[in-house]
């Protein structure tokens with residue numbers, strides 16, 4: 001199994017690249033790599049060209065790359081598609097760059113069983129689908145290609161077209177899935193962390 005870290009977004013709502021933000025003294029990108037590392041053979045870290053020089057990771061199984069030129073900026077599906085093209089594996093675990101609180105237990109739960117006849121395994125937490133954190137079979141590659149050709153860039157649209165094994169996550173795991181999209185969300189995460197430290 002290979003891993004795909006989606007880090008090619010523009011961080012428009014945040015207003016500053018999220019990839020390098022610190023959380024507990026470590027940049028978001030390093031959290032993502034460290035979390036994924038135990039579950040995969042190779043990691044395809046799909047980022048922006050201008051961020052490449054600033055991402056440090058000496059591990060030989062981490063491949064820094066960018067979206068295929070024609071797909072640049074087309075969203076997470078572009079990242080998944082580009083990484084699948086670079087790999088020869090059949091099964092992929094994905095995660096975004098902006099969930100630094102994600103615990104390995106989530107990835108463990110997704111990766112534990114083979115996909116069998118499903119195209120993907122995707123978590124649901126507190127009734128909300130989390131399609132960026134998932135396990136995907138290469139069978140979705142053709143479906144993504146078709147979507148990109150039709151300029152349909154939504155993950156939700158992909159999920160509707162494939163067979164999915166939905167995994168209900170315990171509601172106590174909600175925090176693990178928080179996307180840090182805004183400065184307010186970042187401040188709140190830092191404050192919550194501080195409060196937990198006082199408990």
Ligand SMILES: Nc1nc2c(ncn2[C@@H]2O[C@H](COP(=O)(O)OP(=O)(O)OP(=O)(O)O)[C@@H](O)[C@H]2O)c(=O)[nH]1
Nearest residue numbers: 006007008009010011012013073074075079096097
């Ligand atoms: N490789 C790749 N990843 C992307 C692309 N667009 C978004 N992502 C990543 O997918 C995840 C979810 O992205 P979004 O919420 O759509 O975008 P964002 O950059 O996080 O934030 P906004 O610009 O404020 O929407 C993040 O980890 C992004 O870095 C893309 O075009 N290519």
